[in-house]
Amino acid sequence: MSEQSNPLTALMRLTVVAVAIVFSLPVYAQAFDEYSGQETYMRFCAACHGESGQGDGPVSEGLPIAVPDLTGLRKRRGNNFPEDVLRKIIDGQETVVVHGTRYMPVWGYEFWVEEGADDAAKERVDIIVDNLVEYLRSIQQ
Ligand code: HEC
Missing domain, CATH: 1.20.5 (Single alpha-helices involved in coiled-coils or other helix-helix interfaces)
Structure with a gap:
C-alpha cells in the first residue's frame, strides 16, 4: 500500500x-473579545470620551467637534438605554454624524481587522461590542 x-x-x-x-x-x-468592556473602553475609547465617559479625554481637545458624554446616553434618550442603536453606532452600521464627517472611528471594522479579518473575527467583534455596550450601561447617570 x-x-x-x-x-x-x-x-x-x-x-x-x-x-x-x-x-x-x-x-x-488579537483577543480583545476576552477583555472586559471596561478594559476595552479604557484602551480604545477613553482617549476621546474620557476615563469617566464624560467626553473629556485628552484627544477630545484636538477635535473640531465636542465628544459626547457617554454617561448621559440614557437621560438624553428619554430615560431609555438605546442598546441596539448603540451597538450599531459603535460598530459603524449607524451613522452618528449630524453634519460633516464622522470623527469617531468605525469600530466594527477596526476590531475586525485586529481580530484577524475573517468570519471568526466577525463573531469576536460582536462579543467586543456587546461588552462595550454593557460597560456603557453600567456608567449611566
Ligand atoms: C477619536 C475620538 C473618539 C474615539 C477614540 C471614540 N469616540 Fe465615540 N465619538 C467620538 C465623536 C467625535 C462622537 C460624535 C459623533 C462623531 O462625530 O463621530 C462620538 C460618538 C459616540 C457615540 C454616540 C453618542 C451619542 O450621544 O449618540 C457612542 C455611543 C460612542 N461614541 C462610543 C464610543 C466607544 C464605545 C468607543 C471605543 C470603542 C469610542 N466611542 C471611541 C469620538 C471618539
Missing part, C-alpha cells in the same frame, strides 16, 4: 495542519 492511499497517514497530515492553524491563530489575531 502506498503512503498516499493510507487513510491514517492522511488523517495525521490533516491533524498536523489543524493543530498548526490553531496554534498560529493567536499570533495573528
